[in-house]
Amino acid sequence: MTIQKVNKSELSEFLKSEFPQTLCTIEELLPQGAIIRHKVGVDQLRPGGTVSGPVMMEAADVALYVAILAEIGLVPLAVTTNLNINFIRKPAADKDIMAQCKLIKIGRSLVVGEVNLYSEGNSEAVAHAVGTYSIPPAKT
Numbered sequence: 001m002t003i004q005k006v007n008k009s010e011l012s013e014f015l016k017s018e019f020p021q022t023l024c025t026i027e028e029l030l031p032q033g034a035i036i037r038h039k040v041g042v043d044q045l046r047p048g049g050t051v052s053g054p055v056m057m058e059a060a061d062v063a064l065y066v067a068i069l070a071e072i073g074l075v076p077l078a079v080t081t082n083l084n085i086n087f088i089r090k091p092a093a094d095k096d097i098m099a100q101c102k103l104i105k106i107g108r109s110l111v112v113g114e115v116n117l118y119s120e121g122n123s124e125a126v127a128h129a130v131g132t133y134s135i136p137p138a139k140t
Helices: 009-019 053-072
Strands: 024-030 033-038 079-087 097-106 110-119 125-134
Touching: 009 024, 009 053, 024 053, 024 097, 033 053, 053 079, 053 097, 053 110, 053 125
Parallel strands: none
Antiparallel strands: 024 033, 033 097, 079 125, 097 110, 110 125
């Protein structure tokens, strides 16, 4: 299988066209990793004035997806098979969520990665996630 790596611009365009509903944007591609931003506004808050859990899970999932596609190329049918998240502390309601992903293992059919989530400008993690993606078999 030939791997066609993609750059930040190509991945950003792919996200815009395939997932126009997401508020996530790519900040940086790292070696076997990525940093994404999830915009936070009033619609992303839950009662009590904190960022909702589904918003943080989306940020973690998108960070994994972006990091994986940056390594294996645009494989749209790569899908989440597992995502576990621990909510550590209350995120700031007036700051974007930053998700930093590091891929742990890249196999032929499964990729495992971890994501630390932060309120923008704060170095203390608000959540930690570990996820697994299934990679479809290469067509021959």
